[in-house]
Every structure is written in C-alpha cells, then in structure tokens.
Amino acid sequence: xxxxVAIVGAGMTKFxxxxxxxxxxxxYEAAKMALESCDMTLDQIDAxxxxxxxxxxxxxxxxxxxxxxxxxxxGKPYMRSYVGGxxxxxxxxxxxxxxxxxxxxxxxxxxxxxxxxxxxxxQGAFMTIFDHTTERPLKPNLLWIFALEMxxxxxTYGLRKEDIALVAVKNKNNALxxxxxxxxxxxxxxxxxxxxxxxxxxxxxxxxxxxxxxxxLILTNETIARRVTNKPVWVEGVGWSLETSYWTNRxxxxxxxxxxxxxxxxxMAGITxxxxxxxxxxxxxxxxxxxxxxxxxxxxxxxxxxxxxxxDGITQRDGELPVCPSGGLLGVGNPIAAAGLMKLAELFWxxxxxxxxxxxxxxxxxGVAQAWGDLMQVGTVVVVGV
Amino acid sequence: MSDRVGIIGIGATQFRSITPDVSYKELMFEAAVKAxxxxxxxxxxxxxxxxxCAEDYIEGTSIFDEYVPDQIGAALKPVHTIGxxxxxxxxxxxxxxxxGRFDIAVVExxxxxxxxxxxxxxxxxxxxxxxxxxxxxxxxxIAGLEMNxxxxxxxxxxxxxxxxxxxxRKNALNNPIAGRATLLTLDDFKHTDSVSCPLTELDIAxxxxxxxVIVLANESKIRDLKKEPVWITGIGxxxxxxxxxxxxxxxxxYxxxxxxxxxxMAGISxxxxxxxxxxxxxxxxxxxxxxxxxxxxxCGCNPGNYVDNGHFEIKGEFPVNPSGGALGMGYMYEATxxxxxxxxVEQLRGNAGKNQIKNAKTALVQGWRGLPTTSTAVAILxx
Numbered sequence: 001x002x003x004x005v006a007i008v009g010a011g012m013t014k015f016x017x018x019x020x021x022x023x024x025x026x027x028y029e030a031a032k033m034a035l036e037s038c039d040m041t042l043d044q045i046d047a048x049x050x051x052x053x054x055x056x057x058x059x060x061x062x063x064x065x066x067x068x069x070x071x072x073x074x075g076k077p078y079m080r081s082y083v084g085g086x087x088x089x090x091x092x093x094x095x096x097x098x099x100x101x102x103x104x105x106x107x108x109x110x111x112x113x114x115x116x117x118x119x120x121x122x123q124g125a126f127m128t129i130f131d132h133t134t135e136r137p138l139k140p141n142l143l144w145i146f147a148l149e150m151x152x153x154x155x156t157y158g159l160r161k162e163d164i165a166l167v168a169v170k171n172k173n174n175a176l177x178x179x180x181x182x183x184x185x186x187x188x189x190x191x192x193x194x195x196x197x198x199x200x201x202x203x204x205x206x207x208x209x210x211x212x213x214x215x216x217l218i219l220t221n222e223t224i225a226r227r228v229t230n231k232p233v234w235v236e237g238v239g240w241s242l243e244t245s246y247w248t249n250r251x252x253x254x255x256x257x258x259x260x261x262x263x264x265x266x267x268m269a270g271i272t273x274x275x276x277x278x279x280x281x282x283x284x285x286x287x288x289x290x291x292x293x294x295x296x297x298x299x300x301x302x303x304x305x306x307x308x309x310x311x312d313g314i315t316q317r318d319g320e321l322p323v324c325p326s327g328g329l330l331g332v333g334n335p336i337a338a339a340g341l342m343k344l345a346e347l348f349w350x351x352x353x354x355x356x357x358x359x360x361x362x363x364x365x366x367g368v369a370q371a372w373g374d375l376m377q378v379g380t381v382v383v384v385g386v
Numbered sequence: 387m388s389d390r391v392g393i394i395g396i397g398a399t400q401f402r403s404i405t406p407d408v409s410y411k412e413l414m415f416e417a418a419v420k421a422x423x424x425x426x427x428x429x430x431x432x433x434x435x436x437x438x439c440a441e442d443y444i445e446g447t448s449i450f451d452e453y454v455p456d457q458i459g460a461a462l463k464p465v466h467t468i469g470x471x472x473x474x475x476x477x478x479x480x481x482x483x484x485x486g487r488f489d490i491a492v493v494e495x496x497x498x499x500x501x502x503x504x505x506x507x508x509x510x511x512x513x514x515x516x517x518x519x520x521x522x523x524x525x526x527x528i529a530g531l532e533m534n535x536x537x538x539x540x541x542x543x544x545x546x547x548x549x550x551x552x553x554x555r556k557n558a559l560n561n562p563i564a565g566r567a568t569l570l571t572l573d574d575f576k577h578t579d580s581v582s583c584p585l586t587e588l589d590i591a592x593x594x595x596x597x598x599v600i601v602l603a604n605e606s607k608i609r610d611l612k613k614e615p616v617w618i619t620g621i622g623x624x625x626x627x628x629x630x631x632x633x634x635x636x637x638x639x640y641x642x643x644x645x646x647x648x649x650x651m652a653g654i655s656x657x658x659x660x661x662x663x664x665x666x667x668x669x670x671x672x673x674x675x676x677x678x679x680x681x682x683x684x685c686g687c688n689p690g691n692y693v694d695n696g697h698f699e700i701k702g703e704f705p706v707n708p709s710g711g712a713l714g715m716g717y718m719y720e721a722t723x724x725x726x727x728x729x730x731v732e733q734l735r736g737n738a739g740k741n742q743i744k745n746a747k748t749a750l751v752q753g754w755r756g757l758p759t760t761s762t763a764v765a766i767l768x769x
Contacts, residue, residue, distance in 0.1 A: 062469065
C-alpha cells in the first residue's frame with residue numbers, strides 16, 4: 001500500500017508584516033534552508049509541490065507559475081495545489097502522494113504567502129471569495145462570518161469569552177520562544193478582552209495578523225530518508241475533506257469536514273483512539289476559538305469540551321497534550337499557506353527533539369497538524385510520527 | 387508502485403462561444419453526470435478523491451476551490467484544486483491512485499470565458515509584476531515575438547502555420563462538441579487582421595465555454611467494474627523558467643523533459659513509430675509545430691515541411707489534433723488539456739465518427755498553460 005514517506009528537512013523564513021523580499025525570494029530562502037538542513041542539494045530533488053493561497057494577494061494571475069523558479073522548480077515536475085487556508089497542511093499530502101506513488105523519490109514541498117502586496121489591507125482580497133449572486137451584494141467580510149461562527153460555537157455550548165481568550169494567551173506566550181514569530185507577546189486574558197472589538201465577539205487579539213513568509217520541507221522515500229538522516233519523521237496519515245459551498249445551510253458549531261479529514265488520516269495511520277495515540281497537536285488557530293473548534297473536529301476533545309481542556313492547562317507546552325507549542329498563527333503569524341506548513345515544520349522539530357526552548361515537556365512520538373479554509377469548509381490533516 | 391491506472395468514464399458539454407442559458411456550475415454538472423453515467427458509478431458512494439483544475443482570476447472568484455464540490459457530487463469528500471492544466475489534474479489523480487489508497491478518482495476542469503470582460507487584462511496579470519508588467523505587454527504580442535523567432539530559426543513559413551489552422555478547424559467540422567469549426571483557405575489569412583505580426587487573429591485559438599470531467603480507476607477496480615478502460619501508460623509534467631528574458635524561444639526543453647518522463651514510464655523508445663496520433667496544445671498555430679518538435683514527434687527540425695505534404699492530417703501518416711484541437715474546438719483555459727484527453731479517449735474507443743483513425747491504439751496528449759508560462763503536462767494513452 002504505497003511507499004513510506006519521510007520528512008527529512010525543514011526551513012522557514014521569519015514571519016513579518018511586510019517582507020522586503022519578493023515572493024520568489026521568500027521561497028528561495030525557505031527552500032535553501034530546508035535543503036541545507038539535511039545536506040541535500042536542489043539536484044537531488046525530483047519534483048516540487050507548491051502551496052500558496054489566493055492570487056489576489058499578490059495581484060499575480062497564475063501565482064504558482066510566477067513563483068516557480070524561486071521555488072526551485074526550473075526544469076522539474078512542478079504543481080501548485082490549492083485548498084484556500086487549508087493549503088499549507090494539504091501541501092504535505094501533495095508531497096506524500098508524489099512519493100507514495102513510487103514515481104517520485106524526493107519532493108520539495110514549499111508554501112509561500114505575501115499578503116502585504118495588497119493595500120491597504122488584504123481583507124479586501126477576501127471580498128471576492130463570496131458567491132457572486134447570493135452573497136457578494138451583501139458585502140460580507142471574513143471577520144463577520146467568523147464572528148457568526150464563534151457566536152454559534154459559544155451559544156451552543158454556553159462558553160465564556162474568558163475561556164476562549166486563554167488560547168490566545170497561551171499561543172502568543174508560546175511564540176516568545178519562536179525566533180520566526182511576528183507577534184509574540186506576554187499577554188493576559190484581560191488584554192484580550194480589552195482589545196478593540198472588530199465584529200463581536202471577535203476582538204483584535206482573538207485574531208492572527210497579516211503576514212509574509214515561506215516554509216519548506218523535504219520529503220523523500222524510505223531508502224533515501226535512511227541515507228539522509230537518522231531521525232526521519234514519517235508521514236503516517238493524510239486526510240482532506242471539502243464541505244458544501246452553501247455554508248449558510250449548515251450548523252457552524254462543529255467542523256464536520258475536519259472530522260472527516262481526521263478520520264481519513266487516522267485510518268491511514270492506524271489511530272483508533274486519537275486522544276491517547278496522539279501526543280502533540282498543531283491545529284489551525286487563525287482565531288482563538290478555532291483552535292478549540294479544531295481540537296473537537298480532530299476528536300482530541302469532546303464536543304464543547306476543548307475550552308475546559310485549555311482552562312485545565314492540558315494544552316500547555318508542559319501539559320499532557322501540548323497544542324500549538326510553536327505559538328501558532330496567533331503568535332507566530334499567518335502567511336496563509338506558509339502558516340499551515342509551519343505547523344508541520346514545528347512537529348518535525350518537536351518529534352526530533354530539536355525545538356530548543358519550545359521543546360515540549362513530555363516525550364512525543366506522534367503528532368497531528370491541521371489546517372482549515374475556504375468558506376469555513378475544508379479540513380486538511382496530516383499525522384506524523386517517529 | 388501500485389497497479390495500472392485507466393480512464394473509465396468521460397463527460398463533456400458542448401463547447402460554445404457563449405452560454406447565457408447556463409452557469410459554470412450547470413456546465414460542470416452536465417459534464418459530471420455524463421462522465422459518471424459513462425463510468426457507471428455513483429459519485430457519492432464510489433469516488434474516493436476529486437481534483438479540479440482552476441485559476442481564481444479566470445473564475446472571477448478568489449479561492450475558487452470553495453465552489454467546486456456540490457455540482458460534481460463531491461461535498462464532504464476529499465476534493466482539492468490544482469492550479470494547472472487539466473492534464474496536471476490527471477497527473478495528480480494518477481499519483482493518488484498509484485499510492486494504493488484510492489480506487490476511483492475524478493478530474494474536472496471547466497471555463498466560462500464568455501463571462502470575462504477583459505481576458506487580455508487578466509492574462510497580462512500573469513506576467514512578472516516587476517520586470518514585465520511595466521512594459522504593458524499584451525500576451526498575444528509575446529506570442530507574435532515567439533512565432534517570429536520560431537519561424538526564423540526553424541524555417542517554418544507563416545503559410546505552414548496557417549495550414550495548421552486550416553487543418554484543425556476543418557477536423558473540427560466532424561467533431562460534434564467543437565465550437566470553432568469552419569473551412570478556411572490560405573486566402574483568408576491574407577485578409578485577416580494582424581494581431582502582432584506575423585500572428586493574425588486566425589492564428590489564435592478563440593475561447594469557448596464548456597466543462598470536461600474524467601473518471602479514472604486503478605486496475606483492480608476496473609476489473610471489478612468490468613470496464614474496457616483506456617490505460618494511462620505514461621505521465622510527465624515539467625516547468626521551464628518563469629522569466630521571458632532567460633528562456634529559449636524556439637526549443638521548449640520543458641516539453642521535451644515532460645515527454646521523456648512520460649515515454650520512460652510508458653516504455654516508449656521511438657515515439658514517432660510507437661504512437662499513432664497526438665492531441666496537443668495549439669493555443670497558437672505555430673505552437674502545434676513547436677510542441678511537436680519538442681515532443682520528438684516533429685519529424686526532424688522543421689515540422690513545417692511535413693505540414694505541406696499532409697503528414698499531420700487525419701489521413702496522413704501521423705494525425706495531429708484530429709479532434710480539431712483548441713483552434714477548431716475552442717480554447718478553454720485550464721480545461722484545454724482535458725478536452726484534448728477527452729477526444730483522444732473517443733479515438734481510442736473507436737467513437738470518433740468521421741474523424742476516426744484506423745487502428746488507433748496509442749495516443750499522446752499534451753497540455754500547456756499558455757503564455758507567459760512554461761508549464762506543460764504529457765500523457766500517453768493506450769487502448
């Protein structure tokens with residue numbers, strides 16, 4: 001059933017509000033770091049898999065083609081995959097099927113985002129993601145629809161804003177130890193509750209920032225992995241699922257698509273009891289409530305129970321199930337596709353014991369990363385282990 | 387590596403210059419229903435993975451991936467977009483099937499350019515924003531430069547390029563879904579407007595609306611379903627450079643590399659002998675010749691000469707674009723490669739009607755993403 005696939009190298013640029021580098025240069029920097037991290041050269045790469053979110057950010061049509069040479073794809077098989085915000089984690093699934101097919105031995109997986117090109121603010125780019133007939137005339141905005149979802153989540157389970165804010169506190173504090181972080185800060189629940197209201201109940205510090213950045217991973221088959229490193233991190237399971245476009249017709253309190261994606265990945269990884277078989281998680285946290293939502297979708301917490309897990313400190317770096325030890329999107333930043341891949345880079349470093357000050361207290365052998373995107377619609381999940 | 391992969395279902399709409407009566411979702415639905423019917427499957431139960439090929443700017447919607455699942459029966463299933471030609475989607479589906487984790491994959495691509503107010507402006511947004519866009523180049527202008535260079539280097543004449551158009555648009559007359567079929571003469575080219583000399587309006591494939599859906603399965607599933615598949619025996623894809631300044635404007639190395647990857651996988655050592663016909667990208671007249679040369683199907687370094695003796699006609703020694711190609715059927719952006727594949731499958735199944743090539747057993751299909759890209763995919767099909 002397919003060849004085993006390993007992650008053998010990782011590289012990551014700093015996440016910043018406005019990078020001086022072009023998108024191509026960001027790709028180059030991350031790819032070079034990833035190759036150097038495992039003593040490989042571009043000649044040894046058979047194919048390149050790229051992930052990057054909407055073309056509107058950069059104003060470049062066919063952005064994947066534009067980025068190709070920066071991503072090291074000159075003269076190589078090269079494809080860009082795309083599932084909105086879920087792209088970063090999906091790109092590892094893309095790298096996985098390249099190699100598991102047996103047709104490709106080594107694959108450079110690279111995700112880039114440069115949101116700062118869009119002025120004055122990339123929120124404008126999201127105006128065109130809505131249905132042109134039924135929704136765009138209402139001029140919706142991403143923050144509003146996520147505020148709807150957060151409200152629904154809070155109302156369904158009777159959750160308190162203070163408990164949800166603990167996620168932002170944890171992640172922003174975790175990011176203090178991440179050298180690539182954009183908005184790491186020692187904050188308190190009070191700071192979050194006192195921050196500017198954007199669309200109730202979403203406040204400024206509940207939300208991840210706008211960022212530029214790139215992340216790259218090197219994936220290889222088993223034979224090459226064993227030659228390159230004595231600490232390969234195996235891709236044990238991948239899953240993705242896309243819900244209906246008609247988001248107004250479903251209950252927003254639970255991300256069923258994340259559960260479907262997780263079930264697909266867990267089945268492949270042979271996981272039957274995720275809460276005990278997974279030791280560390282990097283769920284997608286563009287908003288603080290989303291980390292909780294996704295922990296439930298990933299079946300790492302019961303429905304409506306993730307906030308209590310956070311209150312109990314289980315998800316802290318020294319907790320029983322460390323969640324977003326990297327600092328997540330809330331602390332490190334959110335260059336959409338790159339943010340998703342950053343989560344797998346973090347798991348790669350954590351599972352190898354190379355996360356430095358961010359290293360979690362417990363011994364970890366298996367982790368899950370997850371991303372989310374489109375119209376609150378897609379879940380992408382990757383399970384990795386040593 | 388897991389077992390072989392074959393095509394078990396194809397579906398396409400009519401390709402039309404305008405489709406005011408249907409939305410892009412209805413186009414996708416029609417093609418999908420036809421493909422599932424052809425394959426004898428239920429998308430809700432039988433399909434394991436869906437791939438769509440689309441670009442946001444062409445759709446006029448950011449994160450277009452959002453609007454894919456419902457009309458192809460894919461909601462709450464593994465679905466993702468590839469920002470590439472339909473054939474890149476086929477390569478993706480093949481990779482996924484070969485992992486052994488999936489049995490049936492669906493690839494979809496569509497376009498509705500009749501909704502596009504300013505297609506030239508959109509295509510120009512594909513150019514490098516720093517080095518090229520300030521020059522305000524129209525994409526067809528770049529094609530004119532390339533055509534000039536290609537003809538100068540290889541000795542192909544502008545008339546020979548025109549004959550490619552005449553052949554393809556004539557072939558399309560017998561293709562029931564083609565949208566740009568007509569009879570032309572060399573004289574027509576003398577009376578048509580030049581777009582970017584030597585490129586005339588007639589040298590450019592004109593856009594059409596339409597959708598294509600292809601169903602693929604692995605060998606064991608095909609046996610279970612008792613289907614007669616068209617096998618995909620080889621696949622290759624490759625990118626050259628994104629910059630206009632540093633690329634070779636005559637010899638397309640990236641196409642050669644993609645073809646070599648596909649030939650190697652299919653075990654083909656002499657493509658001209660082992661392949662019966664080709665469905666390749668002809669976004670511009672000269673591109674068909676340039677691609678043939680890069681695919682090593684061009685009969686030497688000047689394929690133009692072979693145009694004159696009818697070598698590439700349906701009844702010729704090596705038929706190229708018997709469907710009519712993009713020039714005859716219409717240009718469909720990311721769906722162009724899938725349209726070529728659809729017609730190649732019809733040929734290999736013996737369903738090409740008046741355009742049927744006798745004993746067509748092996749075909750080459752190639753897609754290219756248009757200027758300013760150097761992105762191509764190649765598939766080898768076998769009956």
